Amino acid sequence: MNAMDLFKIFISAAFVDNIILARYIGLCPYIGMSSNVANSLGMGMAVTFVMVLASVATWVLWNFIFVPLGLEYLQIMVFILVIAVLVQLLEAILKKTVPNLYQAMGIYLPLITTNCAILAVTFFGVDYHYNLIQVVIYSVGVALGFTIALLLLAGIREKLRFSKVPQFFQGSPIVFFSTCLLAIAFMGFKGLVK
């Protein structure tokens, strides 16, 4: 395992296979939380935190408990429960120990349990047969890609408020059109990692 391979995993997770713009995963928070930059930054932070912890926790459980015991069919249930428990724990711990951080991202935590991006990353981490270091790098990459996509859209939406959008496209349609353009831009990353 060398640094170059890890870098490749990171870049392809963050840009080439951007979880939102290339794989269509995590669209609910993407549309719901992108109305302003501050909110989307908080959401991005919370997602990063939980995503990395969740993929490490599920990876360890999967490779040391479920595969040896042949309980692969419980994957979906266990992974989603791990994420739910993790979110609850994190909320309680942050509230007690780092109140500042809790204020910044606390309100986003409950929303994360049903964030498909996090569950998807835990699945992919296991599916791709990554080792522990690769899983960490991969999940950080995906989370960064998620945050970047969220921030880009939030920036656009803040500007959109001051522009005259035809009535037909007002509201969410224009958000999807912006996403379409972002997705075209991100297609430029395809073929970057070989």
Next chain:
Amino acid sequence: MKEFWNCFKNGIIGENPVLRLMIGLCSVLAVSVRLENCLYMGAAVIFVLTGSNMVISAIRNFVPNEVRIPIFIVVISTFTTIVDLVMKAYLPALSEALGVFIPLIVVNCIIMARAEAFASRKPVLLTMADSLGMGIGYTMVITIIGIIRELFGYGQFFYRQIFPSSYQGMMMMILPPGAFLLIGLCIAILNHFYRRNNL
């Protein structure tokens, strides 16, 4: 009877989960490159949605309020796993095509939202009507998008060539940008319709 009908209709038109509430979008965009995928995805969602919400509604009086969410998750993930395993065993090609989006039904916001808002409060039969309505509303949207994407992307309908074979295929329709564009257009048209009729 009227009540059932209203609950059923609500999911298809009034509060269509995808176009009005904008939840459960991921799978709509991801699997809709082929019409066949859409229909099976719709069936899978209807099964999980109806099955798990009926169970949730049936057990709603035995579930302590504090742990209701984890228990809902357990129920939903049981149904999702059943769909996943059955598809892997009997429809392997489709299971491959739908990929991670079958397991991801478990976090499909439609199901959790309906469990919280409806199933945990209402009796079983009403819940069934509501879930079926929501599921069919979802399936309708994904089918419409699937037809358009397959037709323009491949020039085909259900794998059958419709456009002359010299048709090159509109790449954009198959790729993510086209999906985003199309769903935006669908929502715009529906919104326009609602505005016109002052709904």
Next chain:
Amino acid sequence: MTMKNTWKIALSLTVFCVIAAFSLAVVNSVTQKEIERRSQEDLKKALQKVAPFAQEFQKWETVPPVQTPTKDFSILEVYEALKEGKREGLVFRVSTTGYGGPIILLVGISEEGKLTGMEVLEHQETPGLGSNIESDSFLSQFLDKPLTDPFEVNKDIKAISGATISTRAIVRACQGLASYWEEIGKP
């Protein structure tokens, strides 16, 4: 009161989890067999397609290791294609790197070193462009070519328009197999 409540919560959670896990175990026991049977069958079908001359296949356990590795190419598994108990060729399951990630191929080679068939098992190429590596019109140009061919894009292999990298990935797999074929002492 609170103590009683805690017990009630714990109990209900446990009961529901046990019921759920049990019902999944039942479903799994039924589907598991079917999944295994199907994957065996699929593999057999794909093997038969790339090596139509053979009657049965056997996994080759003592595969000689690759001496000079080709970049972005690796041999995953090798099957011996048997006809009336005699080895008539080999089928290679190989991985090569395309535009969107690894491409997994099944390549059949007859004993005299001719390509007898090729199947794309997995790929993540761009739909509509690179995904055409699966098409018969592309794959059929490899049929019956001896491994001694140069395998050069736009010379003996016609590239898919707009997907040169995907084409090259397949060609690379052929070149890699050719050099391996030479290494293990086949003509």
